[in-house]
Amino acid sequence: MQQKEDWRLTERILHEVGRGDPFAAAIRGTRMPMVITDPRQRDNPIVFANEAFQDLCGYARDEIIGRNCRFLQGPDTDRDAVARLRDAIRAEEPINVDLLNYRRDGSTFWNALYVSPVRSEDGEIQFYFASQMDVTHRVEAQDTIAAQKADIEEQVRRRTADLEAALETKTLLLHEVDHRVKNNLTMVGSLLRLQARAIPDRSLRTTLETMLERVDALATVHRRLYQNRDIHRFDAGAFAHDLTSDILAGTGRDDIVLETDVASVEIRAADATALGLILNELVVNAVRHAFADDRPGTLALKVYRDGETGRIELRDDGPGFDVDAAEGGTIGRTLVARLSRQLRAETVWRNANPGTCVLMSFPVAT
Numbered sequence: 001m002q003q004k005e006d007w008r009l010t011e012r013i014l015h016e017v018g019r020g021d022p023f024a025a026a027i028r029g030t031r032m033p034m035v036i037t038d039p040r041q042r043d044n045p046i047v048f049a050n051e052a053f054q055d056l057c058g059y060a061r062d063e064i065i066g067r068n069c070r071f072l073q074g075p076d077t078d079r080d081a082v083a084r085l086r087d088a089i090r091a092e093e094p095i096n097v098d099l100l101n102y103r104r105d106g107s108t109f110w111n112a113l114y115v116s117p118v119r120s121e122d123g124e125i126q127f128y129f130a131s132q133m134d135v136t137h138r139v140e141a142q143d144t145i146a147a148q149k150a151d152i153e154e155q156v157r158r159r160t161a162d163l164e165a166a167l168e169t170k171t172l173l174l175h176e177v178d179h180r181v182k183n184n185l186t187m188v189g190s191l192l193r194l195q196a197r198a199i200p201d202r203s204l205r206t207t208l209e210t211m212l213e214r215v216d217a218l219a220t221v222h223r224r225l226y227q228n229r230d231i232h233r234f235d236a237g238a239f240a241h242d243l244t245s246d247i248l249a250g251t252g253r254d255d256i257v258l259e260t261d262v263a264s265v266e267i268r269a270a271d272a273t274a275l276g277l278i279l280n281e282l283v284v285n286a287v288r289h290a291f292a293d294d295r296p297g298t299l300a301l302k303v304y305r306d307g308e309t310g311r312i313e314l315r316d317d318g319p320g321f322d323v324d325a326a327e328g329g330t331i332g333r334t335l336v337a338r339l340s341r342q343l344r345a346e347t348v349w350r351n352a353n354p355g356t357c358v359l360m361s362f363p364v365a366t
Contacts, residue, residue: 027048027050028050028051030050030052031052032052032131032132032133033050033052033053033055033056033057033131033132033133033134034048034049034050034052034053034129034130034131034132035048035049035050035053035064035069035130035132036048036049036118036127036128036129036130037068037069037127037128037130038126038127038128039089039125039127039128040126043068044068044089044128045065045066045067045068046064046065046066046067046068046069047065047127048065049061049064049065053132056103056109056111056132056134057072057101057103057104058103058104058105059104063104069130070082072099072101072102072111073099073101073102074100074101074102074108076100076108077099077100077101077102078099078100081097081098081099082099084097085097085099085113085115088115089115089128092117092125093117094114094115094116094117095114095115096112096113096114097113098110098111098112098113098135098139099111099113108136109134109136110134110135110136110138110139110140111132111133111134111135112132112133112134112135113130113131113132114130114131114132115128115129115130116128116129116130117129179222181222182219182222182223185215185216185218185219185222186219188215189212189215189216189219192208192211192212192215193212195208196208196209196212210284213247213250213280213284214277214280214281216246216247216250216280217243217276217277217279217280218273218276218277220239220242220243220246220276221239221272221273221275221276224238224239224242224272230269232268232269232365233266233267233268233269233365234266234267234268234269234271234272234275234365235264235265235266236265236266236267236275236303236310236312236362237262237263237264237265237303238262238264239272239275239276239279240262240279240301240303240312241260241262241301241303243276243279243280243283244258244260244279244283244299244301244314245258247280247283247284247287248283248287248299251287253291253294255291255294255296255297256287256291256296256297256298256299257296257297257298257299258298258299258300258301259298259299259300259301260300260301260302261300261301261302261303261304262301262302262303263303263304263305265303265304265305265310265311265364266364266365267310267362267363267364267365268365271343271362274339274342274343275343275362277335277339278335278336278339278340278343278345278347278360279312279360281332281335281336282314282336282347282358282360283299283314284332285332286299286314286316286318286356286358287299289318289356290316290317290318290319290355290356291316291318295318297316297317297318297355298316298317299314299315299316300313300314300315300316301313301314302314302315305364306361308363308364308366309361309362309363309364310361310362310363310364311359311360311361311362312359312360312362313357313358313359313360314357314358315352315355315356315357315358316352316355316356317352317354317355318354318355318356319354319355320351320352320353320354320355320356340360343362344362344363345360345361345362345363346360346361346362347359347360347361
């Protein structure tokens with residue numbers, strides 16, 4: 001009986017269909033829930049609902065016909081989605097929207113609704129054709145995935161915060177160690193200087209002062225490490241500028257002009273000590289030999305990066321020396337050679353005509 005009534009209802013839809021039209025039969029018999037509304041009537045009521053739609057919502061045909069589709073909406077139906085649907089119908093345009101709808105028994109389902117206008121030959125809209133599909137499982141799966149994603153993101157956020165806190169703690173500890181080492185080296189240097197003043201032997205006092213200069217260089221390294229936020233990298237350029245300036249200031253000589261062209265070149269923090277000791281030997285050697293006997297002059301420091309290699313160039317305008325004759329033989333040169341191997345660096349002396357140029361090449365941090 002129900003199918004008969006559906007058939008007669010379909011026959012009353014006269015838009016380009018006749019009695020027994022296979023299109024009308026397809027609408028009645030399809031498993032996809034479908035309704036047809038008539039916008040020429042007040043409030044655009046439903047004028048046809050197939051059995052699949054009745055099964056989906058739980059309402060009988062006589063409870064459906066003559067009502068606007070909004071009767072399936074409820075308190076949790078998205079108002080924005082409803083507004084988009086209403087605007088599309090007002091604009092006489094098709095629309096596809098997911099709506100939370102309510103069955104006759106009060107249970108809910110997610111309805112993938114597609115609404116399309118049906119026009120006559122003269123372009124006038126006669127009906128709206130609406131197909132539905134229960135996509136509750138799809139929406140629930142999406143909600144589950146979204147919840148899982150949010151949970152994973154929260155776990156990642158918490159883990160990241162824990163790691164950042166651990167890194168911050170490690171950084172503070174290492175900085176505290178560097179700070180204390182720097183203070184201890186400064187204290188050791190002060191004690192040795194007091195002792196050096198009491199040594200009558202000039203050669204022994206000079207040897208002790210040379211060691212004190214190396215201690216000062218180590219203290220400068222740890223001061224830079226303490227000031228550096230990155231515990232893994234060390235700016236060789238900034239350090240070279242600081243150490244060279246400190247050494248010249250310590251000589252008390254204002255007749256040695258320092259010219260600098262220093263770029264930021266990062267090395268591993270673990271290589272900072274070796275670099276500091278090498279650079280100390282090079283600068284002290286230049287001051288002692290290029291500017292001996294109060295000879296004034298210019299000391300040029302250049303730090304730059306060449307691909308994956310860092311370079312420190314120290315040039316003076318002193319009298320120069322025989323590079324071949326000077327190879328090896330001194331504690332300073334031996335120390336530079338050993339530390340260069342430790343740093344995976346190469347340090348070479350060249351005649352600058354006038355003066356001497358020392359070029360140190362080393363790998364940069366990657």
